[in-house]
Amino acid sequence: MIDSHAHYDDEQFDADRDDIIRKAVEAGVTHIINPGCDVESSRQAILLARKHPEVFAAVGVHPHQAASCDEKTLSGIEALAREEKVVAIGEIGLDYHYDFSPREVQKEWFSKQVALAGKLGLPIIVHDRESHQDVLDIVKAFRSELTTGVFHCFSGSVEMAREVLDMGFYIGIGGSLTFKKARKPVEVVQYAPLDRLLIETDCPYLAPEPYRGRRNWSGYLKHVIERIAAIKGMAYDAVEWQTSDNARALFGLDRFAVTA
Structure with a gap:
């Protein structure tokens, strides 16, 4: 299994971070992508990746922190993005549910980070909450410069999914x-x-049933796989293998020593 989005730098893991990552590996998780949400958490993601062979980092500024961005912030993210185990720019995007940063400011810094991903040849990890059309418009505006990316924790409709897939995104x-x-x-x-x-x-958040409301971790991925398999009428192993293959392709994981 590959956990394509986890936040093990979160304070909820301060007491047992190394132990829970070890348990995830024992549970069959071969790779974990840990995105940053600002410069400091991006730096922490890189430190985790250096410490744990199974962990890989993404760097970026979450829309909640967009109001604190300036050109120095962007330069800091670019510098971090050149670290060896950084495999994406993220978590970046728009969040119109909380509106912790003004929407125009969110759009400005999302656009600049998408452009940075294009410059560096990295995929993007997109956060989209109640901002579907604006997110799509910005990604489409840079589509010719981007490699690809993923709309994480997807909450859109089938119609939006069609547009995302048509762009070559996951x-x-x-x-x-x-x-x-x-x-x-x-x-x-x-x-x-x-x-x-x-x-x-998206741990420590969004634990699946029957653990909803508890701290999430990568060992719970099996419940997501089981549900996908049931919906699609497929074998568990087929879903596990294909989603892992997808993550390896998107993030270029086969160039690293850890392999599924």
Whole structure:
């Protein structure tokens, strides 16, 4: 299994971070992508990647922190992005649910980080919450410069999924797929081809059923795989293998020593 989106730099793991990563590996997790949310958490993601062979970093500024960005911030992210085990620019995007940063400011710094990803030849990890059209418009504006990326914790409709897939992007599926009232995620998984899906935890958040409300971790990925397999009428092993292959392709993981 490959956890395509986890936040092991989060303070909720301060007491047992190394132990929980070790347990994830023992549970069959071969790679973990740990995105940053600002310069400091991006730096912490890199330190985790240096310490743990299974962990890889992404660097970027989350839309919640966009209001604190300046050109020095962007230069800092670019410098970090040149570290060996950095495999993406992220977590970047727009969040119109909380609006912790003004929307125009979010769009400005999302655009600049997408442009940076194009400059460096890295995929992007996109955060999109209640901002579907603006996110799509910005990604489309830079499409010719980008390699590809993933819309993580996808919350859009099938119609949006079609646009994302048409651009050559992947769709990240996490614990919300298992929730009893999940509708859109189920429809998206039904629609999307398996070779365009990634699995993720977004831990410590969004633990799947039957652990909803608890601290999430990479060992719970199996519940997401089981749900995808049930929706698509496929074998568990086929979903596990294909989603891992997808993550290796997107993030270029085969160039590193750790292999699935």
